[in-house]
Amino acid sequence: MKRNPFFDNARILLIFLVVFGHMIQPFVDGSRGMNTLYMWIYTFHMPAFILLAGFFAKGLGNKDYIINLAKKLIMPYIIFQLLYTGYYFLIGKADWQASLFYPQWALWFLISLFSWHMLLYWFKKIPAGLSVMIAVQIGLIVGYFGEIGHTFSLSRTFVFFPFFLVGYFITERQIMQVKQKGIKIASVLVMVTLAVAIYYLPAIDTGWLLGSSSYAELGLPAYGGIARLGVYVVATLMVISIMSWVPKSKTRLTHIGSRTLYVYLLHGFFIQYFREADVFEINNALDVVGLGIISAVLVLVLSSKPLLGITQPLMEGKATIMKNAYSGKTSKESAQTKA
Template sequence: MNIKGEKMKRNAYFDNAKFILIYLVVFGHMLQPFVQDSQSLNTLYTWIYTFHMPVFIFLAGFFAKGAGSLAYITKLAKKLLVPYIIFQVIYTGYYLAIGKQNWLADSIFYPHWSLWFLVSLFCWHILLIFYKKLPPSLSVVIAVQVGLIVGYFGQVGHTFSLSRTFVFFPFFLLGYWITVEQVKVLKHVRVKIASLVFMAIMAVGIYYAPTLTSGWLLASKSYGQLGLPEYGGIARFFVYVTSALMGMSILAWIPQRELIITSYGSRTLYVYLLHGFFIQFFRQYDLLSVDGIIDLLGIGLLSCLLVFLLASKPIRIVGSH
């Protein structure tokens, strides 16, 4: 296994992956209001959600240091928790300004929009301090078991982002343990062909038997809330396997060379924090619609432009100050 320092070097492949995944995050959020009225859009939306957050979290784990000093934890808090509090307040004011007054009822501990990721990312780094002391295989098995068990407790939900923290942690942990050489296995021709077949099967399966609802993929609800209070653990295990296979399938096709998107892929946190302002504005005033393939392509293009804008150097410079 490579030493952590070797894994931390910037790599065009991983930056390309981060750009593509953050694009799918934005695109998925653009599509969300329209999926109930179209089986095709619901299939595309659900297909994206089977892998985009698990792989995004996997990549976050890949670049995690796993240190446990007080200085490390303090630095993490400044990087993740302070922006969370700031943006939680800003989003509350923004929602009020555009007429979404119901958001005022939420507390500072109930993350707005996508801000749950900041809270969970901090917690994953803290959990990693303890899990990295275990053998890799055992640590992942334990993390998966915890992710399966928490779904039986209704109290573990969106507050503090607890449910998502435990359910998604196995992907973060896998990212920490994996090596560049192991990822490169996905680039073999046979793996790439198999990945295409699997992704196609998933798309067809979701379209004709849409039992894999987005509620299972968002990981914020208990099994009782999802309608399977007794057998939810089995369903979530199926989701784990599906997400892992879909994630590997997508990673198999990520370009390895330097592209226009590569440098933007290193600034995805800005996109993640800021795109909600645009999405909620579009939704509040019904500025978007999807009535055909042209509309869908237009939303895809708009999502791409938004990612480039929010990951641009001017945004980074403003954000750093």
């Protein structure tokens, strides 16, 4: 099946926003403008990323499929959990110690992604509408249990699962409906209204968007389910709005869309160093633009072929990129020798 550039373009935009969001996070407190930008990004960037992951999920449950998933997701998780723990110690990060079952920073996504694939084996057997409704109900209920938190990424797994499930059930034709002119016009209103609301409304705890805290921790032990339902609605509207503006045609950068997991796992080494060393500061709008440019450069560098070749053994447990590069070089040298 021919690869649709739209999905790779969407992944590029989203992985840039992941990096940029992590880059500006230290500057959110005390700045209403930075807080607005940060919260605005976080309302949709992970839900959209997860929806796309669900769209490409096969939903198989046989032994070979599960073993292959474990190699792609669990093994890199274990490797990078150890690497990040050691790295945090080296750079002097205060909370560097973590058990294997308490994901370091962004590594929760790997455990949750594996869990979503496992859950899909059962949920795909239920009619789509009912399946999503059940997943939403579970996502609302788990917030009432403080025991379901960051360990094993349980809270985020259940909270974000509805987006993965929608991605699995939705068709390419349905997704492309967001490109309609009417939706694009309405999306501008949605995005601007949300930005204004975040700026002027009382401060909202970012925990509502991260999905890892209980309602009691977020200050709404009784009515947290209603608040999370509102978060689901906002996230859905924003995912539709952002996706409506993603280019459909192939560009010079479209190929990066197939390498976003590398960027996701590797960018933390840079972000955490920047934070611990207090490298950057924001004093005006140009500083924000500068951090955006640095974020874009990080995406380009971390998705480059040379870096992919070096890190592929850690990420995928194989070294096909380096082998192919070496064999290609050897063949070229052999041809030149014969000539």
